[in-house]
Amino acid sequence: MIQTDALHLLPRSVRDSQSEMAEIVLPNDTNPLGALLGGRLMHWIDLAGAMAAHRHSRNYALTASIDHLDFLVPVHVGDLVILRSSVNRVFNTSMEIGVKVWVENFLQDQCEHVSSAYLTFVAVDAGGRHVSVPAIIPETDEQRRRYDEAGKRREIRREHLERRRRASR
Numbered sequence: 114m115i116q117t118d119a120l121h122l123l124p125r126s127v128r129d130s131q132s133e134m135a136e137i138v139l140p141n142d143t144n145p146l147g148a149l150l151g152g153r154l155m156h157w158i159d160l161a162g163a164m165a166a167h168r169h170s171r172n173y174a175l176t177a178s179i180d181h182l183d184f185l186v187p188v189h190v191g192d193l194v195i196l197r198s199s200v201n202r203v204f205n206t207s208m209e210i211g212v213k214v215w216v217e218n219f220l221q222d223q224c225e226h227v228s229s230a231y232l233t234f235v236a237v238d239a240g241g242r243h244v245s246v247p248a249i250i251p252e253t254d255e256q257r258r259r260y261d262e263a264g265k266r267r268e269i270r271r272e273h274l275e276r277r278r279r280a281s282r
């Protein structure tokens with residue numbers, strides 16, 4: 114018989130935890146000019162990333178880092194913001210999640226790319242202890258490309274972290 118832990122750690126495909134979130138931009142989400150606040154979008158990106166991280170790991174997950182973010186086009190009050198997230202790669206207790214953000218203007222029938230973000234989540238149990246994350250199975254060419262690139266980004270993050278740690282000693 115397979116033990117529960119072993120079952121929990123069975124590899125899962127990317128599509129099993131792919132997530133989508135949608136928000137209508139309301140006045141409270143915007144600056145006085147009616148443009149979406151960057152901080153609000155960052156909050157939604159974090160939530161969309163957490164959805165994929167929780168679904169994949171079947172555990173609690175903490176945001177360890179968010180890579181560089183660009184906001185490519187402005188988003189206005191009344192627009193529909195779509196956030197799609199998926200697991201790019203799993204390491205040991207951490208995983209990289211990609212979140213891609215789109216803005217849909219339903220009056221003009223337009224959809225534009227707003228931002229792409231890479232987040233690292235660390236899986237923890239109810240006591241806050243780090244736990245292993247099941248391996249991810251990339252199935253499409255795009256998923257395999259994201260998997261390969263996530264490995265390179267991890268190396269860059271580790272170098273930055275190591276440099277910061279050395280500088281603060």
Ligand SMILES: CC(C)(COP(=O)(O)OP(=O)(O)OC[C@H]1O[C@@H](n2cnc3c(N)ncnc32)[C@H](O)[C@@H]1OP(=O)(O)O)[C@@H](O)C(=O)NCCC(=O)NCCS
Nearest residue numbers: 175176177178179203204205206207208233235243270274
């Ligand atoms: C993120 C956190 C759990 C890392 O804990 P830690 O004990 O310093 O981490 P460790 O060195 O043991 O590494 C654990 C894993 O996290 C990864 N990691 C740690 N810091 C990271 C960072 N800044 N960016 C990306 N990955 C990171 C490590 O690479 C490692 O991954 P692996 O197990 O897959 O190899 C810890 O710093 C923390 O709890 N931070 C606060 C998180 C939080 O509250 N987030 C909400 C926003 S405030």
